[in-house]
Amino acid sequence: xxxxxxxxxxxxxxxxxxxxxxxxxxxxxxxxxxxxxxxxxxxxxxxxxxxxxxxxxxxxxxxxxxxxxxxxxxxxxxxxxxxxxxxxxxxxxxxxxxxxxxxxxxxxxxxxxxxxxxxxxxxxxxxxxxxxxxxxxxxxxxxxxxxxxxxxxxxxxxxxxxxxxxxxxxxxxxxxxxxxxxxxxxxxxxxxxxxxxxxxxxxxxxxxxxxxxxxxxxxxxxxxxxxxxxxxxxxxxxxxxxxxxxxxxxxxxxxxxxxxxxxxxxxxxxxxxxxxxxxxxxxxxxxxxxxxxxxxxxxxxxxxxxxxxxxxxxxxxxxxxxxxxxxxxxxxxxxxxxxxxxxxxxxxxxxxxxxxxxxxxxxxxxxxxxxxxxxxxxxxxxxxxxxxxxxxxxxxxxxxxxxxxxxxxxxxxxxxxxxxxxxxxxxx
Ligand code: SR1
Ligand code: MG
Numbered sequence: 052x053x054x055x056x057x058x059x060x061x062x063x064x065x066x067x068x069x070x071x072x073x074x075x076x077x078x079x080x081x082x083x084x085x086x087x088x089x090x091x092x093x094x095x096x097x098x099x100x101x102x103x104x105x106x107x108x109x110x111x112x113x114x115x116x117x118x119x120x121x122x123x124x125x126x127x128x129x130x131x132x133x134x135x136x137x138x139x140x141x142x143x144x145x146x147x148x149x150x151x152x153x154x155x156x157x158x159x160x161x162x163x164x165x166x167x168x169x170x171x172x173x174x175x176x177x178x179x180x181x182x183x184x185x186x187x188x189x190x191x192x193x194x195x196x197x198x199x200x201x202x203x204x205x206x207x208x209x210x211x212x213x214x215x216x217x218x219x220x221x222x223x224x225x226x227x228x229x230x231x232x233x234x235x236x237x238x239x240x241x242x243x244x245x246x247x248x249x250x251x252x253x254x255x256x257x258x259x260x261x262x263x264x265x266x267x268x269x270x271x272x273x274x275x276x277x278x279x280x281x282x283x284x285x286x287x288x289x290x291x292x293x294x295x296x297x298x299x300x301x302x303x304x305x306x307x308x309x310x311x312x313x314x315x316x317x318x319x320x321x322x323x324x325x326x327x328x329x330x331x332x333x334x335x336x337x338x339x340x341x342x343x344x345x346x347x348x349x350x351x352x353x354x355x356x357x358x359x360x361x362x363x364x365x366x367x368x369x370x371x372x373x374x375x376x377x378x379x380x381x382x383x384x385x386x387x388x389x390x391x392x393x394x395x396x397x398x399x400x401x402x403x404x405x406x407x408x409x410x411x412x413x414x415x416x417x418x419x420x421x422x423x424x425x426x427x428x429x430x431x432x433x434x435x436x437x438x439x440x441x442x443x444x445x446x447x448x449x450x451x452x453x454x455x456x457x458x459x460x461x462x463x464x465x466x467x468x469x470x471x472x473x474x475x476x477x478x479x
Contacts, residue, residue: 052463054119054129059162065091065118068103071163072112078167082107097293097306098123099130099425106171111170112157130227132164134308136267137225139166141310144218146284148204152197152303171303174296176261181292181429182336184346191353192360193302194295194322194412199364202315205285207377208369219282219312228288228309229279236413239421241268243323245424249420253438254429257419274409290318291325291425316406319361323396323407324414326354327468328425331444351465359460366396408464412451415444443471
């Protein structure tokens with residue numbers, strides 16, 4: 052099935068981008084000087100879009116444009132253009148909640164499906180930093196703050212339901228990318244599918260065993276249903292470590308094109324999963340044995356920090372809300388009401404941990420056996436080493452999906468991650 056290209060749409064290149072930017076006064080002014088002197092770099096390394104960084108005499112911008120197909124595959128995988136619209140909606144909707152934890156949206160063009168945001172400099176992508184073994188001590192806490200703020204403030208805990216329903220209706224139209232997630236995360240790795248790939252032949256047995264594991268498929272299918280039917284909060288929708296930009300003093304969450312209302316554990320689980328894959332990949336980036344052991348431990352500590360900060364802020368933010376239709380404050384003004392509500396918040400956080408672990412398991416599996424892989428594994432040159440480390444991650448992922456109620460705390464997850472690595476290292 053092809054895609055209808057709306058009149059006026061054309062993919063931008065160096066020349067047409069300069070001309071277009073010159074015609075948008077606010078952007079041309081921000082860049083400064085003649086357009087011929089601007090530098091234009093196409094840096095898109097994600098799966099879907101064109102991304103240009105443009106620098107002028109007085110400033111810079113980042114320009115993102117949808118293509119009518121999946122960039123890394125080409126025209127054989129058509130994809131509607133509206134994804135930048137949903138990203139722009141998410142950026143403008145959540146700016147009030149998260150402030151400078153996301154880039155500022157400067158402009159959106161509905162004909163070209165182009166969004167322009169502030170240029171983040173001297174930031175780098177968190178995934179690249181984790182591969183290089185570089186520490187950004189504030190990043191995990193900042194991402195936790197971002198998820199807690201969006202999780203509470205976009206929901207009926209903080210807003211009248213009419214407002215939430217209206218916003219959810221806008222994002223419910225982000226169907227093309229919801230289908231991508233539905234298929235790539237919750238279905239493809241568990242069935243024969245031509246676009247799946249894995250380290251073969253090393254992981255052929257693991258891929259086959261997952262395809263025939265009815266309990267595992269049921270656990271994933273339940274999460275898939277929750278993803279499609281629950282509308283707890285406005286999700287980022289693709290919160291992996293490639294969606295986080297870091298500098299020594301600043302962290303920003305970028306790329307919310309998969310935005311939709313859904314279960315908050317999906318965002319939490321995605322981020323935890325991608326930190327876990329970074330952890331498991333570390334030995335593959337060593338130039339001498341044991342060189343990354345401390346760094347691996349540091350990544351696990353970031354998962355702990357992420358979860359603890361999220362729990363703290365989620366509960367605080369919920370406590371501060373007075374306008375939400377959920378848990379109306381007027382029902383809980385007495386001392387025993389306050390206590391009951393505090394217990395309820397604890398229960399909510401325990402349920403969120405349960406969801407987080409399940410979604411994390413599903414994310415790890417799809418990044419190793421599905422279509423879209425993670426660079427921390429892909430960059431390991433020796434396929435046997437890579438497959439051995441991926442197998443460790445798969446073992447933990449399976450446990451996260453099938454035994455999530457046994458974990459009960461984030462520390463138990465980290466201990467299990469260590470145990471998988473140590474046991475595997477002994478038998479290797
Ligand atoms: C066809 S898009 C594949 C993946 O890239 C995005 O970043 C999402 O993670 C999606 O699942
Ligand atoms: Mg992305």
